[in-house]
Amino acid sequence: MNKEGILSRLREENVEKLETLWREADNVRAAHVGDAVHLRGLIEISNVCNRRCAYCGLRADNRSIGRYRMTTEEIMLCVHDAVDYGYGTVVLQSGEDEGITGSWMSELIRRIKAETGLAVTLSLGERAGEELLAWRKAGADRYLIRFETSNRKLYELIHHRKGARPSDRLAILENLRTMGYETGSGVMIGIPGQTYEDLARDIILFRELDLDMIGVGPYLPHPETPLGKNDGDFPAAGVEQVPNTELMTYKVIALSRLACPEANIPSTTALATVNRQEGRELGLQRGANVVMPNLTPPEYRVLYEIYPGKACIHETAGACASCLNMRIISINRRTGTGPGGRRKRALTHMGQNLNVNERG
Numbered sequence: 001m002n003k004e005g006i007l008s009r010l011r012e013e014n015v016e017k018l019e020t021l022w023r024e025a026d027n028v029r030a031a032h033v034g035d036a037v038h039l040r041g042l043i044e045i046s047n048v049c050n051r052r053c054a055y056c057g058l059r060a061d062n063r064s065i066g067r068y069r070m071t072t073e074e075i076m077l078c079v080h081d082a083v084d085y086g087y088g089t090v091v092l093q094s095g096e097d098e099g100i101t102g103s104w105m106s107e108l109i110r111r112i113k114a115e116t117g118l119a120v121t122l123s124l125g126e127r128a129g130e131e132l133l134a135w136r137k138a139g140a141d142r143y144l145i146r147f148e149t150s151n152r153k154l155y156e157l158i159h160h161r162k163g164a165r166p167s168d169r170l171a172i173l174e175n176l177r178t179m180g181y182e183t184g185s186g187v188m189i190g191i192p193g194q195t196y197e198d199l200a201r202d203i204i205l206f207r208e209l210d211l212d213m214i215g216v217g218p219y220l221p222h223p224e225t226p227l228g229k230n231d232g233d234f235p236a237a238g239v240e241q242v243p244n245t246e247l248m249t250y251k252v253i254a255l256s257r258l259a260c261p262e263a264n265i266p267s268t269t270a271l272a273t274v275n276r277q278e279g280r281e282l283g284l285q286r287g288a289n290v291v292m293p294n295l296t297p298p299e300y301r302v303l304y305e306i307y308p309g310k311a312c313i314h315e316t317a318g319a320c321a322s323c324l325n326m327r328i329i330s331i332n333r334r335t336g337t338g339p340g341g342r343r344k345r346a347l348t349h350m351g352q353n354l355n356v357n358e359r360g
């Protein structure tokens with residue numbers, strides 16, 4: 001799993017050699033995180049965003065979508081649905097919405113913890129350090145923030161700055177870890193200008209960051225964005241351009257599993273979008289061990305349009321839960337129970353004893 005080995009497998013097209021990669025990733029998944037598929041109930045609490053990222057449909061300049069912000073009571077109804085469906089975690093996700101105040105979120109987290117035994121994962125973008133710490137103290141267990149690409153120039157080209165200083169998501173991830181969060185990050189695959197070297201460095205960085213969760217998916221621009229309209233000074237695709245394909249996504253999932261055996265890795269909605277028949281299942285059979293059923297009420301779900309044509313936007317939460325359980329059974333896996341935090345195995349140098357403890 002050095003850079004040369006990763007590059008070789010990212011470029012691999014031979015079907016038999018790819019089947020070997022899938023088997024290796026699935027074997028490592030089975031050995032380190034088991035056969036359970038953990039369900040994280042996703043609640044998209046707001047599509048308001050103050051950023052102007054060049055690919056995302058939630059960008060502040062997109063006037064074609066209606067904006068919403070769920071109330072505490074609406075969110076809590078979804079939280080209790082998660083309990084009823086047997087999920088162990090809720091994921092509260094939004095755009096970078098300044099209307100979600102630190103104190104309001106702290107109170108919501110405390111209420112979820114008081115009324116349920118669920119783990120709470122937050123995915124709210126770049127927030128002030130004091131807010132992140134307050135949310136951790138209120139009971140939040142995990143925080144997800146993708147660094148999207150390790151190529152700094154490419155990152156700054158497609159991401160709108162927040163204030164005068166450029167964002168530093170790697171520093172945010174380190175800060176989150178010191179606060180006691182489980183940390184999750186990931187990348188988009190196939191960003192215009194992204195090379196195989198970039199993607200190999202991304203996978204190596206997953207390992208260096210010792211991520212608890214890794215989320216990867218194909219680059220899918222919204223048509224009402226500069227990248228979707230090809231309106232801007234963005235890199236032209238070269239010979240080393242990474243394709244934003246389903247196959248490349250499976251390669252990155254598999255290589256991420258080999259690089260980070262203990263991490264929780266989802267088979268994402270984006271995969272289900274590019275392959276509605278079996279995208280999630282193939283992701284689970286090539287290294288992933290998590291799926292994120294959507295609990296957002298359908299009237300809001302259709303407005304959370306990061307990219308167009310998302311899978312399952314019209315399904316009820318109950319239908320989604322039933323469908324995913326059947327899909328998991330169909331590949332001879334089982335639904336996980338409890339919070340499903342990362343199980344970290346550390347071999348001590350003194351006694352060479354295997355210590356197993358669950359984080360988060």
